[in-house]
């Protein structure tokens with residue numbers, strides 16, 4: 710039997726690179742997507758003892774990138790058995806004061822590209838009657854997030870979109886899953902401009918290692934789970950939110966994300 714191929718967006722760092730390693734070690738071939746060629750090649754080099762790896766340099770903010778990526782793979786007769794939509798960016802700060810180009814890039818990466826890639830690959834998987842898709846959301850999807858309004862809303866989109874699609878494709882032998890990690894030890898917050906010095910609440914939340922979360926996520930995903938919430942505290946939060954008034958988590962996150970000088 711030929712090896713299965715996993716396409717991972719945002720594989721040049723953090724959670725994407727960690728997910729790539731878990732699949733590589735388990736004997737899957739990899740297609741790694743991101744903008745930073747150098748970082749992608751470093752990831753490729755570190756994993757090539759386990760897997761056949763191809764890097765695809767793509768900027769997911771550009772229109773038609775998903776279609777171009779899909780067509781390139783079609784021409785090469787490269788079948789994708791598993792799609793991992795992991796790439797995302799965040800932007801910290803008051804929404805009104807945030808540069809609109811940055812907001813557009815965030816929506817394009819976190820929502821548009823993820824939706825287009827899912828549309829293209831899910832159709833192919835439906836035709837083949839096999840395939841799996843994992844979309845990376847966040848616990849941010851569970852409530853509104855002042856100071857990162859677009860990011861939190863984009864992750865709520867990913868969560869609801871994925872759950873709906875999982876139901877639509879349930880009887881087609883196409884698995885669609887979503888993972889909601891809590892804070893991770895990656896460079897995500899630095900890139901998003903989140904201040905390193907924040908309030909007491911933020912300091913109480915211990916980020917988990919991307920490697921540990923990637924391992925847990927891939928295990929549950931390959932077991933066929935639709936909704937994956939790694940970490941006991943995150944699962945408790947998810948459960949508690951059902952009983953809390955919506956305003957409470959919203960206000961807590963506003964405090965959590967508050968700028969130190971406010």
Ligand SMILES: NC(=O)c1ccc[n+]([C@@H]2O[C@H](COP(=O)([O-])OP(=O)(O)OC[C@H]3O[C@@H](n4cnc5c(N)ncnc54)[C@H](OP(=O)(O)O)[C@@H]3O)[C@@H](O)[C@H]2O)c1
Nearest residue numbers: 719721722723724743744745769796797847892893895897
């Ligand atoms: N960090 C956290 O606390 C946390 C918590 C919950 C969920 N998550 C989610 O976990 C996922 C991975 O985040 P991370 O923490 O690992 O952050 P990260 O290290 O910043 O990784 C983000 C990845 O997305 C890629 N990317 C960003 N913009 C792109 C674009 N326009 N085109 C192609 N690729 C792009 C980046 O690669 P290039 O820059 O090379 O393009 C990078 O590989 C995201 O979906 C994030 O929302 C993170």
